[in-house]
Amino acid sequence: MDNEKNDFISTVSHELRTPLTSIRGFSQTLLESWDRLDDENKKKFIKIIEEQSNRLINLVENMLSVSKLQHGSENLILKEVVVKPVIDTVVSLVKSQYPDKKFEVKISEATPNILADRDKFHQIMTNLIENAAKYSDANSTIVIECSCCNNEFACFKVINTGIEIKEEDYEKIFTKFSRIDNPLTRKVQGSGLGLFITKNLVDKMSGKISVSSANHLTTFEVVLPLANIEKQARAKCNQ
Numbered sequence: 001m002d003n004e005k006n007d008f009i010s011t012v013s014h015e016l017r018t019p020l021t022s023i024r025g026f027s028q029t030l031l032e033s034w035d036r037l038d039d040e041n042k043k044k045f046i047k048i049i050e051e052q053s054n055r056l057i058n059l060v061e062n063m064l065s066v067s068k069l070q071h072g073s074e075n076l077i078l079k080e081v082v083v084k085p086v087i088d089t090v091v092s093l094v095k096s097q098y099p100d101k102k103f104e105v106k107i108s109e110a111t112p113n114i115l116a117d118r119d120k121f122h123q124i125m126t127n128l129i130e131n132a133a134k135y136s137d138a139n140s141t142i143v144i145e146c147s148c149c150n151n152e153f154a155c156f157k158v159i160n161t162g163i164e165i166k167e168e169d170y171e172k173i174f175t176k177f178s179r180i181d182n183p184l185t186r187k188v189q190g191s192g193l194g195l196f197i198t199k200n201l202v203d204k205m206s207g208k209i210s211v212s213s214a215n216h217l218t219t220f221e222v223v224l225p226l227a228n229i230e231k232q233a234r235a236k237c238n239q
Helices: 002-036 039-071 083-097 118-134 182-185 192-205 229-237
Strands: 080-083 102-106 113-118 139-149 151-163 208-214 217-225
Touching: 002 039, 002 102, 039 083, 039 118, 080 118, 083 102, 083 118, 083 139, 113 118, 113 217, 118 139, 118 151, 118 192, 118 217, 192 208, 192 217
Parallel strands: 102 139
Antiparallel strands: 080 113, 139 151, 151 217, 208 217
């Protein structure tokens, strides 16, 4: 356990240091060379500062979530949530951090609303889509799909191409501090918290999460209950 904590502190420290160093460096450059920089470079540097700030916010949110989950103080407010705007927002944010990746969203405007905590649903999809972008092949496409599993649940899939996850690691990746060992993950820093938090939040919203990996495709699937089940199911799922 002590080794896990030490590894976690070391990893998080690195994850914090990297964006903070970028923010400080580009801020200093802007302050010191503002008059010598053209508008294009100014916008470029400010965009990098924004991206690194978002990266910091996500990391801090994950750390706070772990603390709340450990102390049982993660309170959720369940209400009807419109799916597509949340996912579109998440994709837009992740896309700015991974400009070499393409994103294909397969969610129609007729997708039923779900019963969830909107902020936590946003966090779940951010963790999954960012995770897919982080560990996928260069210049590949991440696919986000949503459909009705049945008359009570909606299914969300995040699919990416890259190194496969071994079947014996399917459960392991959802545990705290866990990172599977392969050539790609050794190159990418991670706190080992995102999927642990995601699973706990999905469980708290009476949903399920699973992973499958084969033929260089990895699919994370989240199942969450529909809001106003009878109305949603009859009006949309059975169309």
